Amino acid sequence: xxxxxxxxxxxxxxxxxxxxxxxxxxxxxxxxxxxxxxxxxxxxxxxxxxxxxxxxxxxxxxxxxxxxxxxxxxxxxxxxxxxxxxxxxxxxxxxxxxxxxxxxxxxxxxxxxxxxxxxxxxxxxxxxxxxxxxxxxxxxxxxxxxxxxxxxxxxxxxxxxxxxxxxxxxxxxxxxxxxxxxxxxxxxxxxxxxxxxxxxxxxxxxxxxxxxxxxxxxxxxxxxxxxxxxxxxxxxxxxxxxxxxxxxxxxxxxxxxxxxxxxxxxxxxxxxxxxxxxxxxxxxxxxxxxxxxxxxxxxxxxxxxxxxxxxxxxxxxxxxxxxxxxxxxxxxxxxxxxxxxxxxxxxxxxxxxxxxxxxxxxxxxxxxxxxxxxxxxxxxxxxxxxxxxxxxxxxxxxxxxxxxxxxxxxxxxxxxxxxxxxxxxxxxxxxxxxxxxxx
Amino acid sequence: xxxxxxxxxxxxxxxxxxxxxxxxxxxxxxxxxxxxxxxxxxxxxxxxxxxxxxxxxxxxxxxxxxxxxxxxxxxxxxxxxxxxxxxxxxxxxxxxxxxxxxxxxxxxxxxxxxxxxxxxxxxxxxxxxxxxxxxxxxxxxxxxxxxxxxxxxxxx
Numbered sequence: 001x002x003x004x005x006x007x008x009x010x011x012x013x014x015x016x017x018x019x020x021x022x023x024x025x026x027x028x029x030x031x032x033x034x035x036x037x038x039x040x041x042x043x044x045x046x047x048x049x050x051x052x053x054x055x056x057x058x059x060x061x062x063x064x065x066x067x068x069x070x071x072x073x074x075x076x077x078x079x080x081x082x083x084x085x086x087x088x089x090x091x092x093x094x095x096x097x098x099x100x101x102x103x104x105x106x107x108x109x110x111x112x113x114x115x116x117x118x119x120x121x122x123x124x125x126x127x128x129x130x131x132x133x134x135x136x137x138x139x140x141x142x143x144x145x146x147x148x149x150x151x152x153x154x155x156x157x158x159x160x161x162x163x164x165x166x167x168x169x170x171x172x173x174x175x176x177x178x179x180x181x182x183x184x185x186x187x188x189x190x191x192x193x194x195x196x197x198x199x200x201x202x203x204x205x206x207x208x209x210x211x212x213x214x215x216x217x218x219x220x221x222x223x224x225x226x227x228x229x230x231x232x233x234x235x236x237x238x239x240x241x242x243x244x245x246x247x248x249x250x251x252x253x254x255x256x257x258x259x260x261x262x263x264x265x266x267x268x269x270x271x272x273x274x275x276x277x278x279x280x281x282x283x284x285x286x287x288x289x290x291x292x293x294x295x296x297x298x299x300x301x302x303x304x305x306x307x308x309x310x311x312x313x314x315x316x317x318x319x320x321x322x323x324x325x326x327x328x329x330x331x332x333x334x335x336x337x338x339x340x341x342x343x344x345x346x347x348x349x350x351x352x353x354x355x356x357x358x359x360x361x362x363x364x365x366x367x368x369x370x371x372x373x374x375x376x377x378x379x380x381x382x383x384x385x386x387x388x389x390x391x392x393x394x395x396x397x398x399x400x401x402x403x404x405x406x407x408x409x410x411x412x413x414x415x416x417x418x419x420x421x422x423x424x425x426x427x428x429x430x431x432x433x434x435x436x437x438x439x
Numbered sequence: 440x441x442x443x444x445x446x447x448x449x450x451x452x453x454x455x456x457x458x459x460x461x462x463x464x465x466x467x468x469x470x471x472x473x474x475x476x477x478x479x480x481x482x483x484x485x486x487x488x489x490x491x492x493x494x495x496x497x498x499x500x501x502x503x504x505x506x507x508x509x510x511x512x513x514x515x516x517x518x519x520x521x522x523x524x525x526x527x528x529x530x531x532x533x534x535x536x537x538x539x540x541x542x543x544x545x546x547x548x549x550x551x552x553x554x555x556x557x558x559x560x561x562x563x564x565x566x567x568x569x570x571x572x573x574x575x576x577x578x579x580x581x582x583x584x585x586x587x588x589x590x591x592x593x594x595x
Contacts (some may be wrong), residue, residue, distance in 0.1 A: 026526055028534070029512065035536065038536075038537075050544065050551070053568075070463070186525075274456065281459040286503045286508050288499075291550050
């Protein structure tokens with residue numbers, strides 16, 4: 001081949017230029033990332049297309065990423081096995097008498113769901129089917145219904161367990177147990193912000209209310225849901241006590257959900273099981289295939305030291321912890337608009353880590369800022385998976401629900417700002433429960 | 440022809456479902472073996488689960504092209520049937536380039552690892568690497584079908 005050696009600037013233009021051109025031509029993102037690598041690896045003298053194969057192989061040959069299909073499978077088993085139904089019922093007895101009852105149930109169910117499954121896409125897929133149609137029938141706006149379902153789905157990766165935290169722990173070596181504990185309070189705060197948003201919407205548009213459930217109904221429903229609500233304690237506790245690794249905990253969640261579905265709630269048959277497995281394989285594999293090509297893309301960025309060139313100036317701005325925190329959140333929010341969260345952690349998380357370390361930001365604080373920002377990226381266009389899934393279920397284009405989604409993001413961004421300004425919000429729980437993990 | 444492609448598609452998706460179902464087994468054995476002496480703590484469980492996982496991803500990525508389930512981003516205004524078909528044709532062309540890369544260099548990738556054995560279970564690595572060229576060939580087949588469909592819409 002011709003003797004070309006690209007500088008970082010040229011390589012960056014070629015990589016990002018091809019990627020965005022293909023992205024606009026509606027080439028699937030996974031393929032656009034892989035194709036963007038091609039001109040560089042073919043033209044550059046020191047590289048060969050074999051990099052594409054080695055890097056994708058290395059990405060898939062990873063025990064950590066097994067958590068992705070496992071958490072999706074857990075969610076799918078919950079849906080076909082009757083666990084979700086019971087949690088919907090429990091949510092109804094708790095918030096059904098608030099204005100905008102069904103939308104409040106939507107948010108609260110996401111909190112429960114988040115405690116069992118670690119996948120936001122699974123949450124968006126299942127709750128879109130449950131709520132969007134039902135909400136519209138009760139007189140809620142379609143765009144509001146799509147938006148609230150999508151934004152509440154992001155809780156699944158903030159409240160433990162979480163696929164993103166497992167990947168983060170694998171890529172940036174941070175304690176997953178500590179991240180799990182640190183995610184709880186921010187997740188609940190964001191859920192509270194969403195419930196306030198629903199309340200305001202419901203007052204403005206007069207959304208319906210259900211009659212208040214009796215305390216007896218609440219207790220009964222709670223009793224039926226106890227086995228399901230116990231899951232997060234098994235998962236987080238098991239990891240903190242060292243019973244199993246984070247990826248293994250995802251397998252434990254699968255087995256627990258299967259046991260509940262088959263033996264306790266007894267609602268699953270073979271056809272349902274096959275369906276759950278097929279759905280899991282479909283969603284997990286397309287999401288993970290993209291992780292492979294993104295890893296190759298990220299490898300090339302690192303090879304040309306493009307991130308270093310981009311961040312060269314930033315370190316000299318002399319920002320404090322809070323300034324760096326806002327900068328990190330901004331970068332992840334922007335990247336999250338164009339990339340899925342796992343590739344973003346692989347490509348960008350590793351770049352920003354030295355910056356966070358340079359101002360002595362706590363690694364757990366850094367992780368939570370990154371993960372919350374990337375979680376918001378799941379509903380920001382043009383590439384917001386949860387919003388795309390909800391819109392696909394409702395059979396409308398993504399633009400349709402954009403305005404309400406952006407309105408709902410404002411209070412969530414306020415919570416993100418609070419997390420950046422007060423590191424205590426994420427750090428207090430790990431400090432109380434497992435201080436040794438923070439060392 | 441359509442029946443053959445349908446059958447092949449069903450075969451691939453059946454295999455993918457099998458990989459998802461089996462995936463849970465080695466990981467479960469790995470956890471259980473740590474706490475009881477009932478089963479030995481086999482060293483191959485971790486490797487077996489990784490290899491199943493690779494096949495799951497590649498099989499899902501193969502059928503994803505026919506099911507249009509690979510995530511794409513829509514920045515275009517409403518296009519008519521013909522406009523959409525034309526855009527599909529263009530984007531399929533680029534995916535085809537990628538598919539051909541997977542076939543051509545994928546074969547070299549398999550050859551390169553021809554004699555390699557896996558570290559723990561000593562499985563022949565070509566069993567894993569062959570997923571890449573196979574994905575390339577499968578995409579070419581599915582894209583061919585998609586080209587015919589887009590072409591029909593454009594000519595109508």
